[in-house]
Amino acid sequence: MNDLKADIVIVGGGMAGFAAALAAAGEGKSVIMAERQQMLGGNATQSNVGTICGAYYRSVPGPAVFAGHSFGYNLINELASVGICGEPIMHHNGLYVLHYQWSQFHSFLEEKLVRAGVVVLKNTEVLEVGRNGSKIEHIITTTNDTKTKITGLAFVDCSGNAILSRLAKIDVISTGNYQAASQVFRVTGIEGDNEFTVNMSLKRLISKLIAEKNFPESYRSISVVPGSLENGAVDIKFTLPDIISDDAALQQMLTEKSKNYVQVLFETIKNNTSIFRNAVIENIFPMPGIRTQQRSKGKYILTGSDVLECRKFDNYVALGTWPIEEWFNDGGLSLEYFGEDSCYQIPAECLTSGVIDNLFFAGKNISADDKAIASARVIGTCLQTGYAAGKMATCPAPDAMPEIIRQLQQDLAVHHV
Ligand SMILES: Cc1cc2nc3c(=O)[nH]c(=O)nc-3n(C[C@H](O)[C@H](O)[C@H](O)COP(=O)(O)OP(=O)(O)OC[C@H]3O[C@@H](n4cnc5c(N)ncnc54)[C@H](O)[C@@H]3O)c2cc1C
Structure with a gap:
């Protein structure tokens, strides 16, 4: 077994893991990130969800x-300066989103982490947690059948599925009431240059086929x-x-079915x-997008009422800043807004x-x-x-935490337009 050590160990290389790793590295700490897929970015890149939401106030x-x-x-x-993001666009009801270019996003994330000195272990899945009382001492990972023991002072679980709490055998939030998953694919060679028209022609066709019982309601x-519409793609x-459950094998099957x-x-x-008659599929993004799963249980559980109030x-x-957004298997969407x-x-x-x-959690x-995470x-x-x-x-040390929280709050108070 290989042996590695770092001050901070980050599990999961999605957007939360990316931010956590850079924050810790920015404090001068040594950081190792373990990501089980070959590509960083999690849902943002593996599923290409396509837009960054929640970065702006609704206005x-x-x-x-x-x-x-x-x-x-x-x-x-920085994403805008390298052409990965454009300007924020008003999506609906005062909600702003930023579209990003998938093809360059994951390499951008990786380069930034490596430049900050983060050791990025891709294709590396966490299998075990070594716990000693109220501390995690190490994790065991596997990369192409090679096991590695990674020892750390602190661990940040950004797995999107509470893997560290589950392996440490502590309670997680597991309601079984998970949102519907979605799949994104890219087509090229279409004959429309107006996103609204393309969208409406898809919706009209699929509504007709559902009414004729040719497609599932969820479509x-x-x-x-x-x-995303650009140059005919x-x-x-x-x-x-x-239905999304906690069963890992079912999730694996979903990728193939999708x-x-x-x-x-x-x-x-x-x-x-007619718009799509000469189109071809350019890319089926590698992972179906699973919106919610098991979550870590912390000292406080944020609620839907906290969000709406x-x-x-x-x-x-x-x-x-984002409303409570829930997707259902009948294709329905519910949005609950605050001011x-x-x-x-x-x-x-x-x-x-x-x-x-x-042990810390993010993302x-x-x-x-279930309601609060549908926003957060x-x-x-x-x-x-x-x-x-x-x-x-x-x-x-615990008595240093108030100062870290004070610094985070001071930073949040800065007004950026
Ligand atoms: C269909 C869909 C559409 C969405 N649309 C939008 C949108 O338009 N705009 C928006 O802002 N948000 C959207 N979201 C939400 C958003 O994309 C995700 O919630 C967010 O990207 C989650 O980031 P994360 O880092 O917390 O988790 P993830 O992106 O899930 O990253 C977790 C990472 O941990 C890794 N991992 C898991 N288990 C292990 C393990 N045992 N060992 C090692 N690594 C592990 C995973 O491979 C993954 O890379 C959408 C989500 C979905 C599913």
Whole structure:
């Protein structure tokens, strides 16, 4: 078995893990990141969800006002400067989204981590946790059948599925009431240059086929990913009919099933709409997008009421601006809004374990109920909880934590337009 050591160990290389790793490295700590896939970015790249939501306050009619740490603000500006993101676009009801270019995003993330000195272990899955009382001492990972023991002072679980708590055999939030998953695929060679028209022609066709009982109800949600239509290519997203459970084997099967769904759906679209008659599939993004799964249980569980009432907390370390967005297997979508220009706060207690002193959580794995995570799972908020958890993980002793939280709050108070 190989042996590695770092101050901070990050599990999961999605957007939360990325932010956590850079935050910890920025404090001068040695950082190792373990990611089980071959590509960094998690849902953002493996599933190509296509837009960054939750980075701005909801505001009608605008302008877009950024919400979050300077880290996220600088990141978005950097993404814009290298052409990965454009300007924020008003999606609907005052909600701003940023479309990003998938093809360059994952390499951008990796280069940035490596430049910051983070040791990135891809294709590396966490299998075991070595726990000693109220501390995690190490994790055991596997990379192409080679096992590695990674010892750390603190661990940040950004797996999106509470892997460290599960392996450490402590309680997790597991409601079984998970949102429907979606698959994104990219087609090229289409004959329309207006995103609205392309979107409507897809929706009209699929509604007709569902009415004729040729397609599952869930496909009703089919849509063009906002901002993705460019040079005759477009990203298309649709909701999968399968129920999402905690069963890892079923999730694995979903990846294969999803590819078949895309083939059948695409052939139908191609044969029934003039816009798509010469189109071809350019890419079926590698992973179906699983929105919610098991989550870590922290010292506090953020609730849907906290979100809708824009609740404030003394120990807040992140801000949530996105509505509660829930997707259902019948293709339905529910959006529950709070006021414009408002936010709720996410306290440090949602990012810290009540059982294991050196375990932190971030991203869609924070301590939140089903409703609250339906808001806090968007990328803009994942970047914030990731950044906050990464900083908190560097805390040398409990009495130093208030100062770290104070610094995070000071940063959140900066007004970026
Ligand atoms: C269909 C869909 C559409 C969405 N649309 C949008 C949108 O338009 N805008 C938006 O802002 N958000 C959207 N979201 C939400 C957002 O994309 C995700 O919630 C967010 O990217 C989650 O980031 P994360 O880092 O917390 O988790 P993830 O992206 O899930 O990253 C977790 C990482 O951990 C790794 N991992 C898991 N287990 C292990 C293990 N045992 N060992 C090692 N690594 C492990 C995974 O491979 C993964 O890379 C959407 C989500 C879905 C599913």
